[in-house]
Amino acid sequence: MAPMVEMVGKVTRSRYDELVAESLDMLEEDTRCQFGLGDAALELEPLRGHGGHLPLDEGDQGVEESLRLFADEIGLSFYTVRTHRWVAAQWPAEHRRAGVSWEVHRILASVPDRFDLIGNPPLSERTGRRRWSAEVAKKLVGWKTEEVLVPVTSQEKIEAIRELARDDEAVAAQVATDFLRRPEVAFKAMRDPEARENVNEAQFEQTKLEDDEFEEDYDNAFDVGDDGERFDDPARIVHSWRKSMEFSDLIAVCQGFIAGAARLVPKLRGHEFTDTQTKVLENHLEKIRATADWIETAAATGQVDLDEQLAQLLRGQ
Template structure:
């Protein structure tokens, strides 16, 4: 037997049916309260003269008295009154909750919008609910469903830089995410820029240990016990990590090309696309030469011509 929550499906549908009747009752009460408040204090045109009674009573005072007498807050009464004014009785749709009417009141053409309910993919019926109404007027939904809504929700959660960094690192470990991200020109530029800055920082890190290493080499005479300086150990680890990263970058390119190139069979490219591919391949060849030189000689200096080429100048 199907179960929804903690109840059987049959019981769930019974609860839905009875709750719909309660929603109708609640909506009817909200409309009645709004109509009453609107009768007590009709909404006048903007800039119209508001007559103050003999006792100096204002609109706010009348609504406040009414709210107190019916046991509600003045803000709630004002909301009921505003919605009632936005939806004359002849435009209110039976079977659609007061809450949906309140949200759709902010639409440019509310009477037209409410007449065309969206498709609920779960139920297969065309109907209104709170999130559907918010989506129709461009508001943030309570439960994100579309890609755009989910992206907006995630973006709000990663406003903090520390959180954003952790999330970005984790996401970039997902292969498909990396490929999609690198198709974005701005993202690709920022990654390349960060790589250059990180390379410079690594060079500075290496230079800090040069004097320590030189002193260790000069002081290591015969008969002396070998001393593994912590700086030497750290440098060794650092070099190993750099080597592993280099191999990973090369293998990643090979794997990506192996995956993508076979898909190009039979495709025709424009002259502009040929030029773009040629430009990228030129950068790849220059970068490969740079890597080979760095591995063979230990010289990692980037000459001006290559730097300009990699920057796309």
């Protein structure tokens, strides 16, 4: 009876060993290439910053400019080039370990005693051998394992935040609140039409809620005195002032539009609009008419909610 051939996956054990050996050779070459890329970026812009992960020489805009140009020239993202530069800086050539992947060097790059550590790989629970792997290195430094990468690029960080807050409205709301307290973040967020519309709708609902709560609290506390007459509390007066200021702001918006139109329209004499310009202007005029109707309805009925058709129009859909 012929002995049973040991298989690994769909290949024999001997072929598997050949594939491992060939792959290790390719991995060694890949590691040299990755460090070569980092060394080139490091030569272009030596690392001078201190502290933090992937420092980029704060205050020196020329560094980022050079690295972005370099990244464009070689067809990689700026973030990839920046990461390779930083890893190369953390691992001078004399401390890089042959037979250990660039990924392991990247994971260990922030460890203070990395130069000694990389020469003493821990025992792998999976293979039973002392050999560095990304999973072993991540476990040693406290990162998540099982191929869950620690986000480095902007897109990876965005996806990580989305995933963490995906099914938890309370977390999402707190994160959004914390971020919007940063003026530069709020400014960029409000450039997104849908985000701006949602914030505006939330402001309307919040104002209405605050007004209702104020009236209820006021009536409970100050509405009727012992003699049956209303009591004019200063809080009600201040609240009335706030509403008057909001009305004044609305009037100022209308007056600003009128003044701007009065200044610009006469300058259009003799101007011949292209078909594209005409279409753009028509779209904006339609939005202006719809907004004016919305204001008029709100003033007449007190209903400030956007109906779906108007919301889609203002979104440009």
